[in-house]
Amino acid sequence: MNILDTIIAEKRLEVKERKALHTIAQLEQTDGFRRDTFSLAKFLLDGTRTGIIAEFKRRSPSKGVINATADVLEVTRAYAENGASALSVLTDEKFFGGSTADLVAARVNDIPILRKDFIIDEYQLVEARSMGADVILLIAACLSPGEVRSLAQTAYSLGLEVLLELHDEAELEHVCEFTPIVGINNRNLKTFTVDIERSLVMASKLPEDTIKVAESGIDKVENVQLFRDNGFRGFLIGEHFMKTADPARAFREFVADLKNFKK
Numbered sequence: 001m002n003i004l005d006t007i008i009a010e011k012r013l014e015v016k017e018r019k020a021l022h023t024i025a026q027l028e029q030t031d032g033f034r035r036d037t038f039s040l041a042k043f044l045l046d047g048t049r050t051g052i053i054a055e056f057k058r059r060s061p062s063k064g065v066i067n068a069t070a071d072v073l074e075v076t077r078a079y080a081e082n083g084a085s086a087l088s089v090l091t092d093e094k095f096f097g098g099s100t101a102d103l104v105a106a107r108v109n110d111i112p113i114l115r116k117d118f119i120i121d122e123y124q125l126v127e128a129r130s131m132g133a134d135v136i137l138l139i140a141a142c143l144s145p146g147e148v149r150s151l152a153q154t155a156y157s158l159g160l161e162v163l164l165e166l167h168d169e170a171e172l173e174h175v176c177e178f179t180p181i182v183g184i185n186n187r188n189l190k191t192f193t194v195d196i197e198r199s200l201v202m203a204s205k206l207p208e209d210t211i212k213v214a215e216s217g218i219d220k221v222e223n224v225q226l227f228r229d230n231g232f233r234g235f236l237i238g239e240h241f242m243k244t245a246d247p248a249r250a251f252r253e254f255v256a257d258l259k260n261f262k263k
């Protein structure tokens with residue numbers, strides 16, 4: 001069993017437990033359902049921001065503890081105020097040290113928030129809306145094409161957008177009319193190897209009007225520029241900021257370098 005299989009097996013148990021705590025009807029009564037959601041597609045396409053989807057990630061299966069002390073409010077505010085197009089907030093506790101509370105805290109920011117978790121059940125979509133998310137992640141490596149289609153359609157009916165994550169050519173069959181935003185994960189989630197070229201290889205294989213997002217292993221402004229040159233509008237970056245003692249500062253410096261690089 002690889003790490004992704006382990007995470008999904010745990011997630012099935014977790015979702016079962018969470019369903020016993022709150023019914024869907026109860027979640028639908030929460031504040032999250034009374035707000036208008038922000039559109040990730042619009043924020044990525046409008047060109048006034050960096051395209052960076054800045055991630056708040058405390059730890060990961062591949063790296064262990066990344067940052068044990070970072071404050072979610074301070075870091076996500078700095079991301080939002082300095083040009084992030086969206087936030088990605090881990091809500092998985094067991095493997096990433098995230099929580100619902102982290103996403104709720106980040107909701108003070110007026111930019112789209114991706115609930116970064118392992119979505120396998122419609123109940124998690126209702127939870128995502130309830131906690132204040134605007135976008136959910138669907139990972140092709142742990143869902144069938146039919147499951148992606150069904151979950152994505154339900155997400156849109158709840159006012160949520162979808163970031164569909166692919167890694168290789170075999171997963172292209174997961175793309176459907178409900179997944180206009182597609183991320184290419186440069187990290188193989190089964191082996192943890194990172195190959196920044198993955199996004200480039202996959203770019204030309206996606207439908208032409210896809211809003212393309214490069215994910216993982218991005219630690220240089222040169223990477224972002226190369227992805228931009230190849231038609232990418234979004235860049236999901238976590239560890240490069242979170243591994244430092246001051247992720248807010250690391251983000252500001254990265255954005256400044258990116259602006260200078262363009263000149």
Ligand SMILES: O=C(O)c1ccccc1NCC(=O)[C@H](O)[C@H](O)COP(=O)(O)O
Pocket residue numbers: 003004055057060061062063185187189192215216217218236237238239240
């Ligand atoms: O990062 C891991 O170890 C991992 C393991 C299993 C499933 C998912 C995993 N990571 C999720 C991601 O791909 C990243 O959090 C995201 O793309 C940001 O990547 P990075 O900039 O390299 O932190």
